[in-house]
Structures are given as structure tokens and as C-alpha cells.
Amino acid sequence: MEGVVESIPPSHQMEDISETMPPLPQIGDAPESTPKRNPVLNNPQLDVNIPDDSHPMRQLDIPDDPLHLPLPDPIGQILVNDHTYDILEVISSSQGLVGRGTICYLAWRGDEEYIVKDHWVLGSKVDALNKVKMLQAMKDVHGVPQFIDHWLVEIKPGEVDQMGLYCYKLLNSLQGAIRTHVHLVLKPCTRPLYMFQTKAELLGDIIRIQKTAVEEKGILHRDCSLNNSMIEDDSNGSHGTLIDWEFAMFIAQGQKYARGGTGTMPFMSQVAPVPALRGSRLIIHHYEYDLKSVFYVFIWICIGYKGPLSVKSVLDRRYNWLVHKWSTITFKACNDKKTTFFYHSHTHKFDEQFHPYFKNLVPLAVEWYNLIRNKGPSNAVTFQEVLDLLDKHLAELLKELSPELLFT
Structure with missing residues (x-):
């Protein structure tokens, strides 16, 4: 009958499941599964003063070793002479007016990692090669980056990219301030x-x-x-x-x-x-x-x-x-x-x-x-x-x- 709720026979009512449910875990209960082994905290050869199991350090989830993770997908490419490098990430960057910025990339070519520095060097095309000359002179000194390759960036064949190209007029005040666009490849990271x-x-x-x-x-x-x-x-x-x-x-x-x-x-x-x-x-x-x-x-x-x-x-x-x-x-x-x-x-x-x-x-x-x-x-x-x-x-x-x- 409309407007009347019929009662459900006892045989069709929901069973009391409280007796069949497992008890809820209580605060302080230890997990039943075996905890993950911490490679640092459980290594007796490491001379590290780690407190007992109650210390928060033992409760940390240890992430995967980044050195064992696959390489990230390239975010772009950069050309150095006839070689194209896949850019994996931007390591550092500095901004400025035209001809003053610098970006360092972690890049990949073949099966090796490189550092590619995209920057503007103070001086002419000859001055721009001073860094290359110094790195070559220091090539056997431990602690100096290994020079791999360089390129005076060209905006078209035979025309090197220089700051003066973007100036409406070359004033006397700009003498000695012109910069040249260079791509430099180094190792290691x-x-x-x-x-x-x-x-x-x-x-x-x-x-x-x-x-x-x-x-x-x-x-x-x-x-x-x-x-x-x-x-x-x-x-x-x-x-x-x-x-x-x-x-x-x-x-x-x-x-x-x-x-x-x-x-x-x-x-x-x-x-x-x-x-x-x-x-x-x-x-x-x-x-x-x-x-x-x-x-x-x-x-x-x-x-x-x-x-x-x-x-x-x-x-x-x-x-x-x-x-x-x-x-x-x-x-x-x-x-x-x-x-x-x-x-x-x-x-x-x-x-x-x-x-x-x-x-x-x-x-x-x-x-x-x-x-x-x-x-x-x-x-x-x-x-x-x-x-x-x-x-x-x-x-x-x-x-x-x-x-x-x-x-x-």
C-alpha cells in the first residue's frame, strides 16, 4: 500500500556481521608482515650510532636508489656542430639581457652523459675560444672538467651568433662588451x-x-x-x-x-x-x-x-x-x-x-x-x-x- 513500509521478515534482515569481522587494529599493535629491511640501519659494518627500534629513523620508507632508476625521457635537443644531444634536465640557468644568459644541461648522446653549456662569452670569436684553450692546457689536471667539444653557434651558415646583431646601434659604450654565443660540451656531471x-x-x-x-x-x-x-x-x-x-x-x-x-x-x-x-x-x-x-x-x-x-x-x-x-x-x-x-x-x-x-x-x-x-x-x-x-x-x-x- 502506498505510503506504508512493510516490515521485512526476520529471515530476510541483514545478519549481524560484527562477530564475523576481524578486530580493528589497535594503536601500538605491531604489523603482522615482516618489515622491509633497511640497508643502512641493518648493516653491522657501518659505524653509525642509530638508536633502538623506537627511533623515527627506523620507521622511514627508503626510496629506490636514483642511480638504478631508468633515465628520464628527453625534454629537448641541442646541437653542437654535427652532433645532436638529448637534453635530460636543466642543471642551472641564469637570466639577463640578450647575450648574457647561461644554461647548463645534463645531456645524453650514444650511451654517455655530458654537460652542455649554452652561454655567451665576453669578446670576439677569438676571445670565445680562450676557455677551450685553457681546458686543453689543463686536460691532465685532476679536478678540471674534461673538454669534449665546442661550437660557435651560427644563426645561418658562416654567420656566428653575436650580441652585436641584436643592437640597434653599436655605441662606443659597448666596446669590449660584445659577447659571442657558444655551446660547450664537458664531462663529468x-x-x-x-x-x-x-x-x-x-x-x-x-x-x-x-x-x-x-x-x-x-x-x-x-x-x-x-x-x-x-x-x-x-x-x-x-x-x-x-x-x-x-x-x-x-x-x-x-x-x-x-x-x-x-x-x-x-x-x-x-x-x-x-x-x-x-x-x-x-x-x-x-x-x-x-x-x-x-x-x-x-x-x-x-x-x-x-x-x-x-x-x-x-x-x-x-x-x-x-x-x-x-x-x-x-x-x-x-x-x-x-x-x-x-x-x-x-x-x-x-x-x-x-x-x-x-x-x-x-x-x-x-x-x-x-x-x-x-x-x-x-x-x-x-x-x-x-x-x-x-x-x-x-x-x-x-x-x-x-x-x-x-x-x-
């Missing part, structure tokens, strides 16, 4: 220095590369900076790599060089580029300027980062951080800050501004600072003095287990 896994990886190798370049090859790098200091991983472990030899020069009599390539401002020596002669376009540049740049890179990492694997610190702009003082707009202002930094003792700044993770490196920073300060401009610090200092302190550092290694 590296990670930035600030992606270090242990403190022992930080600086020693970069100085050894500089020392070999100067003393055995007669070459000055002239642009040691945070972004040019790298780490390579190979079958023998990890070691430092110094890249970007675009402004490198053979050491000249009288130490006189073209103005281009005096360094990246926050990491330049506080000694201003001195003209070789009044009105000259040549400047004086000594090896110790490059050596001091490594010191600034070291201080920058200890203040600007708070641990391994590129974890940056958040620095309050209201405080007078050293790294902010070295990042001024003009060269003169930066030079004045660094001159004051060494003229008046600033060793207390290391204890105040180093992140707690780097506190055990404060004694090294103080000794390195005093070595530079006490030598003075007329008595240069040598490579071996700095290497001896680094070796003394780095030998005392524990080989911390990298957080990255816990997931590989």
Missing part, C-alpha cells in the same frame, strides 16, 4: 660545493687545483667563486672540481692582464684591480687573489648555509651579516668593506655568525683569517701554508654520515 655531504669535502681540493694550475701549468683561474666550485662523485669517492675557465690566462711577465675576468664580486680579493699603467686597460692580478677567494667561499658557506645538501640559512636583513656586506652593488663599496674586515680584527664575527652546524670550523676560520691578516699585502700567503692549515683541521673532523646516504 658534478654537484655544487654547497651540496657537500661532509665538511671534509669543502675546500682542500679547490686549492690543490689552483696550486697545480699556477705552479705546473702557469695558469691563473681568476674567477673562483661559490658557483664555480664543484664536487665530483666517482668510483673513488668524491673530490673537488673547479669549473668555468673562461677568464683564465697564462701567467704573464709582470702579472698584467686584460680587465675582463677579475672575479665574482662577493668572492674577490679586497685588493682593487690596479691598472698596470695610468689609463691602461691592463690590470695586475696575482695568484694570491684567487687563493683568498677560496677563503671568502668558505666563510660564505658557513654563514649562508645551515648544513649539508644546500640547506640555506634565513638571514635577517636587519643584522650586519658579512655575506651581505660583501654583496654590495659597487666594486668600491665591496672593496672598502673587505679592507675594513682585515684592517680591524673581525674574528669574533665567525663565532657570532657561523651556523651552529659549522661551529667546529670556527677555529679553522680564525687561523686562516689571521694567516692572511698577519702576512700583509707585501708578503703573500702560499698555497702550501693554506693546505697545511686545512689538512690539520680537516683531519680532526668526523666523517659524518650524509643524510643523503640514508636514502640510497
Whole structure:
């Protein structure tokens, strides 16, 4: 009958399934299945102080080792002479006006990985090949990228791509500022220095590369900076790599060089580029300027980062951080800050501004600072003095287990 709900006979009513359902798991119950084996935590050969089973580290899901994963699908292609490379990923990029950008790709050709650098080099077609010449001269130096190939990019057959082609009018102010488009192929793939896994990886190798370049090859790098200091991983472990030899020069009599390539401002020596002669376009540049740049890179990492694997610190702009003082707009202002930094003792700044993770490196920073300060401009610090200092302190550092290694 409409509007009337008939009762369901007891034989057709839903059975009480509460008795047939398995009991719900209670908080704290252990899973019945055997937990996955952690290759790091269950390896008795690793000297790692891991707490008992209640520690959260034992409850982490360990992802697949990225080295064993298949290569990603190409995201594009890039031409270098007659060879086409599949682009796997963009490693780094910097933007700017026409003729100032740089992109580094991880690329693949055949069955090997390469680094392809698509960039604009200061100067003419001849100047653009200086980096190639330097890499070829340094080909047997451990820690210098291996040169594979290069191409002066052509917009049509026989016409090299240069910044001047995009200028409405070539003014006198643009003299010496024209750049040439270059594709450069290198090996191997590296990670930035600030992606270090242990403190022992930080600086020693970069100085050894500089020392070999100067003393055995007669070459000055002239642009040691945070972004040019790298780490390579190979079958023998990890070691430092110094890249970007675009402004490198053979050491000249009288130490006189073209103005281009005096360094990246926050990491330049506080000694201003001195003209070789009044009105000259040549400047004086000594090896110790490059050596001091490594010191600034070291201080920058200890203040600007708070641990391994590129974890940056958040620095309050209201405080007078050293790294902010070295990042001024003009060269003169930066030079004045660094001159004051060494003229008046600033060793207390290391204890105040180093992140707690780097506190055990404060004694090294103080000794390195005093070595530079006490030598003075007329008595240069040598490579071996700095290497001896680094070796003394780095030998005392524990080989911390990298957080990255816990997931590989």
C-alpha cells in the first residue's frame, strides 16, 4: 500500500556481521608482515650510532636508489656542430639581457652523459675560444672538467651568433662588451660545493687545483667563486672540481692582464684591480687573489648555509651579516668593506655568525683569517701554508654520515 513500509521478515534482515569481522587494529599493535629491511640501519659494518627500534629513523620508507632508476625521457635537443644531444634536465640557468644568459644541461648522446653549456662569452670569436684553450692546457689536471667539444653557434651558415646583431646601434659604450654565443660540451656531471655531504669535502681540493694550475701549468683561474666550485662523485669517492675557465690566462711577465675576468664580486680579493699603467686597460692580478677567494667561499658557506645538501640559512636583513656586506652593488663599496674586515680584527664575527652546524670550523676560520691578516699585502700567503692549515683541521673532523646516504 502506498505510503506504508512493510516490515521485512526476520529471515530476510541483514545478519549481524560484527562477530564475523576481524578486530580493528589497535594503536601500538605491531604489523603482522615482516618489515622491509633497511640497508643502512641493518648493516653491522657501518659505524653509525642509530638508536633502538623506537627511533623515527627506523620507521622511514627508503626510496629506490636514483642511480638504478631508468633515465628520464628527453625534454629537448641541442646541437653542437654535427652532433645532436638529448637534453635530460636543466642543471642551472641564469637570466639577463640578450647575450648574457647561461644554461647548463645534463645531456645524453650514444650511451654517455655530458654537460652542455649554452652561454655567451665576453669578446670576439677569438676571445670565445680562450676557455677551450685553457681546458686543453689543463686536460691532465685532476679536478678540471674534461673538454669534449665546442661550437660557435651560427644563426645561418658562416654567420656566428653575436650580441652585436641584436643592437640597434653599436655605441662606443659597448666596446669590449660584445659577447659571442657558444655551446660547450664537458664531462663529468658534478654537484655544487654547497651540496657537500661532509665538511671534509669543502675546500682542500679547490686549492690543490689552483696550486697545480699556477705552479705546473702557469695558469691563473681568476674567477673562483661559490658557483664555480664543484664536487665530483666517482668510483673513488668524491673530490673537488673547479669549473668555468673562461677568464683564465697564462701567467704573464709582470702579472698584467686584460680587465675582463677579475672575479665574482662577493668572492674577490679586497685588493682593487690596479691598472698596470695610468689609463691602461691592463690590470695586475696575482695568484694570491684567487687563493683568498677560496677563503671568502668558505666563510660564505658557513654563514649562508645551515648544513649539508644546500640547506640555506634565513638571514635577517636587519643584522650586519658579512655575506651581505660583501654583496654590495659597487666594486668600491665591496672593496672598502673587505679592507675594513682585515684592517680591524673581525674574528669574533665567525663565532657570532657561523651556523651552529659549522661551529667546529670556527677555529679553522680564525687561523686562516689571521694567516692572511698577519702576512700583509707585501708578503703573500702560499698555497702550501693554506693546505697545511686545512689538512690539520680537516683531519680532526668526523666523517659524518650524509643524510643523503640514508636514502640510497
